[in-house]
Amino acid sequence: MTEQQQQTVARTYKYVAVAAAIRHTIETSLSPFDAVPSERDLMALYGVSRMTVRQAIATLVDEGLVYNVHGSGTYVGAPDLVSKPPKLTSFTEDMAGRGLKASSQILALSLERADSAVALSLGLSPGSECTHIRRLRLADDKPMAIEDVYVPRTILDIEQFRLGESLYQQLGAAGYDVLRAEQTIQAITLDPEAGSLLGVAPNASALSVTRVSSSRHGQRIEFARTIYRADRYTFQLTVTRDAEK
Structure with a gap:
């Protein structure tokens, strides 16, 4: 495996891990329509780049677990949203x-x-x-x-x-x-x-x-x-x- 491929795998595992951590937070301590921590806060909390945070959030959006409001932030989705x-x-x-x-x-x-x-x-x-x-x-x-x-x-x-x-x-x-x-x-x-x-x-x-x-x-x-x-x-x-x- 080349160095570039190793770096790609590392980034992939990072965003998957961050998505899992955010998912756990939502399931245990947030309610529908609650705000998810900001990108800056998530970067500081998990020690990752902005790109990794955005990939993690995009994964959760695709799952229907969260949704984005332009200019406002990311929020927990309702079960029927x-x-x-x-x-x-x-x-x-x-x-x-x-x-x-x-x-x-x-x-x-x-x-x-x-x-x-x-x-x-x-x-x-x-x-x-x-x-x-x-x-x-x-x-x-x-x-x-x-x-x-x-x-x-x-x-x-x-x-x-x-x-x-x-x-x-x-x-x-x-x-x-x-x-x-x-x-x-x-x-x-x-x-x-x-x-x-x-x-x-x-x-x-x-x-x-x-x-x-x-x-x-x-x-x-x-x-x-x-x-x-x-x-x-x-x-x-x-x-x-x-x-x-």
């Missing part, structure tokens, strides 16, 4: 990755003419027909999100949609694998109807996500608006800074 990593996955895949069973209640299924926002996003002519699916998404039978999806009728006709099956799997079977998506996330206040569906008080905070998905050939195939309960769902994003020139 889902933190979505920056990967393109379906709702069913998200829930399965956290050991939760995904299910849906169909609220509406209809053919509709695309409004200007949907048509522009999907590259359609205004008034083009789309299959509209409105669903209440659940995790372990608890409301998680309200989702409105629009798919061009030429890609998925309403008569082709199969209740109870993953939309992405159906699109893939039709030759339209979802490969890329652009998302916009914003904080909103729930109206009484949405609050009632999600089982939270009116005017509660929520996360609204607008997504436009494309196939591997660059064809835009899905426009979706999803409203997530902010107390059960977070987004985990990793950003980098360009090197100074």
